[in-house]
Amino acid sequence: LEMVVRENPGRSAVSEILRPACLAPTTMPRSKSLKSPLFPILMLEQCCLFLPLQDPRVLDTMLPYQVNYYGNPHSRTHAYGWESEAAMEKARKQVADLIGADPREIVFTSGATESNNMSIKQLDETIRPDTSLVSVMTVNNEIGVKQPIKEIGHICRSKNLFFHTDAAQAIGKIPINVSDLKVDLMSISGHKIYGPKGVGALYVRRRPRVRIEPLQSGGGQERGLRSGTVPTPLAVGLGAACELAQQEMEYDHARVSVLANRLVQKIMSEVPDVVMNGDPEQRYPGCINLSFAYVEGESLLMALKDVALSSGSACTSASLEPSYVLRAIGADEDLAHSSIRFGIGRFTTEEEVDYTAEKCIQQVRRLREMSPLWEMVQEGVDLKSIKWTQH
Amino acid sequence: MDFRSSIPAAPVLSLYRRLLKESRSFPPYNYRTYALRRVRDAFRENRSVEDPKALEQLLNKACDSLAIIQRQVSIRKMYETQQTVVEPEPKNL
Numbered sequence: 274l275e276m277v278v279r280e281n282p283g284r285s286a287v288s289e290i291l292r293p294a295c296l297a298p299t300t301m302p303r304s305k306s307l308k309s310p311l312f313p314i315l316m317l318e319q320c321c322l323f324l325p326l327q328d329p330r331v332l333d334t335m336l337p338y339q340v341n342y343y344g345n346p347h348s349r350t351h352a353y354g355w356e357s358e359a360a361m362e363k364a365r366k367q368v369a370d371l372i373g374a375d376p377r378e379i380v381f382t383s384g385a386t387e388s389n390n391m392s393i394k395q396l397d398e399t400i401r402p403d404t405s406l407v408s409v410m411t412v413n414n415e416i417g418v419k420q421p422i423k424e425i426g427h428i429c430r431s432k433n434l435f436f437h438t439d440a441a442q443a444i445g446k447i448p449i450n451v452s453d454l455k456v457d458l459m460s461i462s463g464h465k466i467y468g469p470k471g472v473g474a475l476y477v478r479r480r481p482r483v484r485i486e487p488l489q490s491g492g493g494q495e496r497g498l499r500s501g502t503v504p505t506p507l508a509v510g511l512g513a514a515c516e517l518a519q520q521e522m523e524y525d526h527a528r529v530s531v532l533a534n535r536l537v538q539k540i541m542s543e544v545p546d547v548v549m550n551g552d553p554e555q556r557y558p559g560c561i562n563l564s565f566a567y568v569e570g571e572s573l574l575m576a577l578k579d580v581a582l583s584s585g586s587a588c589t590s591a592s593l594e595p596s597y598v599l600r601a602i603g604a605d606e607d608l609a610h611s612s613i614r615f616g617i618g619r620f621t622t623e624e625e626v627d628y629t630a631e632k633c634i635q636q637v638r639r640l641r642e643m644s645p646l647w648e649m650v651q652e653g654v655d656l657k658s659i660k661w662t663q664h
Numbered sequence: 665m666d667f668r669s670s671i672p673a674a675p676v677l678s679l680y681r682r683l684l685k686e687s688r689s690f691p692p693y694n695y696r697t698y699a700l701r702r703v704r705d706a707f708r709e710n711r712s713v714e715d716p717k718a719l720e721q722l723l724n725k726a727c728d729s730l731a732i733i734q735r736q737v738s739i740r741k742m743y744e745t746q747q748t749v750v751e752p753e754p755k756n757l
Contacts, residue, residue: 326695329690329733329740330736332739333732333736524705619698620697622693622697
């Protein structure tokens, strides 16, 4: 499609179509000026829950199922159903392959939240009378720390406990094998691996059998574990995203590590009193959480409006309380309030990293200039020795 | 390009150029940069592959990628794309 306006009157109908004014409208209001407003760059891709990009290759596999192949994958009696079912089963296998599972162990859900709820809700008492469940996040979404899943899995096995992990942030970024990790239940989210929103999966181990009670009952789809028609286009998208994640894992990981180092080194070399939260070794490099002492987190976020960042995580962004994660790892209250999370992913560019680092350095300096606490620190006052009086 | 390989360099190079050309027309900044980068790195990585079967497989994959990029570029051109702050100023339409 070229943006060309043809002068030939006989073809004016065609030229109308080709003019840019006929671009499909978005929900954003059109600005009055000719130039549209510049949008912030995305530094939230990996870790955040509301802005990750969808890989164009994923959309490419999904579109035929939105445009053409409308069959219900559960209809057994006609070709439309068969082709839809085939696509769904192919997607199931793609998800299973990424985590070293059998396709029969994958249940499609509406997302990791539903998967988590299904796992935790109730486990069948008759199989193991003294059931209890351990549930751990594989990679923390706020500080990027990898939990020792393998060790926990080993312990759970030896004590006959069920082990569930929410692997939404980890899938496709670090290699995961459910047998290796001795995981019984695993939640997977589509949009965290550059796939579509609104779809996820739950891995349910078959050997030894893990029985769970379904959250929703109905037509008995997904082996009775999750009734409801599987959304074929979304499932296909999830499968494609998983396959891509497996192919690109090494390349992405190497690149993300380099970019993450670049960001952290740049910031830390120019600005003093910056703390990186989370274990420096056991972490996923693309999720960086930095605390800038003597700077309030929300103010820094507002100052960095050119970059779509967050302090804490999106699921707690509505509350102003400091992150429960940071408090749990023993960060000082004031440092917890001044933390910012940077997410680096497959589509992050060097320019974006440099831009973010520069802006960050600039704004931290500016905010510190205005901070009386900073002034006191410069003069050598120990802040912890101050007795704050009430007025 | 390794001149001892069984597949001549010209079609490979032409495919490479077409991939880059197509990738350059992705309206969204992040997809454009990713496509260009990924294509370059993929070709660079497989520069010294000699086995003809493997080469054929790679070239088929490259052709498929070209088709995907062409389709996705068309779709993105149909919908409005937001310019991000790191991009150079857009030319007036």
